[in-house]
Amino acid sequence: MGSDVLRREQRGPVLLLTLNRPHSLNALSRDLVVALRDAITSVASDQQTRAVVITGAGRAFSSGADLTELEARYVAGDTALGEDLRQTYAPLIRAMRACPQPIIAAINGVAAGAGLSLALAADFRIAARSAQLVLAFIRIGLVPDAGALFFLSRIVGLGRATEMAMRGEPVTAEAALQMGLVSAVVDDGAALDAALARAAELAAKPGGALRLIKSGLSRAAMLELDAVLELEAELQQEAAGIADHRQAVRAFVERKTRTSPSAG
Numbered sequence: 001m002g003s004d005v006l007r008r009e010q011r012g013p014v015l016l017l018t019l020n021r022p023h024s025l026n027a028l029s030r031d032l033v034v035a036l037r038d039a040i041t042s043v044a045s046d047q048q049t050r051a052v053v054i055t056g057a058g059r060a061f062s063s064g065a066d067l068t069e070l071e072a073r074y075v076a077g078d079t080a081l082g083e084d085l086r087q088t089y090a091p092l093i094r095a096m097r098a099c100p101q102p103i104i105a106a107i108n109g110v111a112a113g114a115g116l117s118l119a120l121a122a123d124f125r126i127a128a129r130s131a132q133l134v135l136a137f138i139r140i141g142l143v144p145d146a147g148a149l150f151f152l153s154r155i156v157g158l159g160r161a162t163e164m165a166m167r168g169e170p171v172t173a174e175a176a177l178q179m180g181l182v183s184a185v186v187d188d189g190a191a192l193d194a195a196l197a198r199a200a201e202l203a204a205k206p207g208g209a210l211r212l213i214k215s216g217l218s219r220a221a222m223l224e225l226d227a228v229l230e231l232e233a234e235l236q237q238e239a240a241g242i243a244d245h246r247q248a249v250r251a252f253v254e255r256k257t258r259t260s261p262s263a264g
């Protein structure tokens with residue numbers, strides 16, 4: 001089941017990771033961030049897992065960095081926030097993007113600060129109707145981190161990202177859907193099931209091609225057209241060498257041959 005702060009459950013081909021500090025709305029303590037990073041890093045080489053779902057225990061997805069822990073560190077004279085990001089959040093976000101399996105964030109309740117950053121680094125976000133998404137950093141005089149500066153404007157555009165980052169106002173799930181920040185809104189209590197259903201759908205697709213698509217989309221965002229065309233050629237060459245592709249083409253042609261009136 002994993003460490004107490006992070007529950008780990010294998011559900012067939014889907015790994016379900018539950019942030020498990022409900023008393024603080026799943027605030028991201030250092031040990032939780034490290035546990036999540038380790039879980040996601042190890043799934044990369046796990047042949048059994050074909051998709052990952054991250055959700056929160058209780059009524060929230062995550063309230064972001066654990067401010068009680070942060071204050072204790074300040075009181076102890078530790079103000080090295082930059083180094084903390086390099087050591088904890090940055091490796092987690094890198095692991096999420098390097099993870100070959102798709103990651104789905106089931107936003108069961110509020111996602112704030114670095115809790116929202118986590119969801120932004122996932123491949124899909126499915127939100128409960130009453131969930132609020134808040135880039136809370138400005139409320140405590142901080143800059144969006146854990147990848148939010150990178151992902152948010154790419155997902156919703158610079159204008160909306162500026163609005164969320166500078167105002168720090170909560171965005172409702174419905175508004176998030178309108179701006180493409182989440183891909184679905186479901187009834188309260190149904191976000192996890194909807195995310196598991198999405199994970200099962202993805203788990204049934206060719207895993208090698210999903211890995212190449214994830215890598216290709218990440219890399220293409222930073223390249224010129226000519227470089228993207230070359231990247232596509234390289235990725236497609238790799239995809240063509242995976243058995244899934246050849247089998248799917250053969251199955252299509254055989255089906256067509258069987259059903260065509262002119263067939264034998």
Ligand code: T3D
Nearest residue numbers: 023024025027063064065066067068081084112113114136
């Ligand atoms: O290197 C570094 O670590 C820096 C990185 C920083 C990255 C960041 O994420 S900065 C942003 C940090 N997060 C926030 O500023 C959000 C703080 N929380 C809130 O604004 C509100 O709690 C929410 C809007 C998320 C939810 O509000 P509400 O009214 O639904 O719940 P609540 O009553 O405020 O919170 C419930 C409990 O959770 C409460 O504890 P209690 O009084 O019942 O014992 C509250 O203190 C606790 N809690 C909520 N958020 C955090 C937290 N405890 C620790 N850290 C939190 N972030």
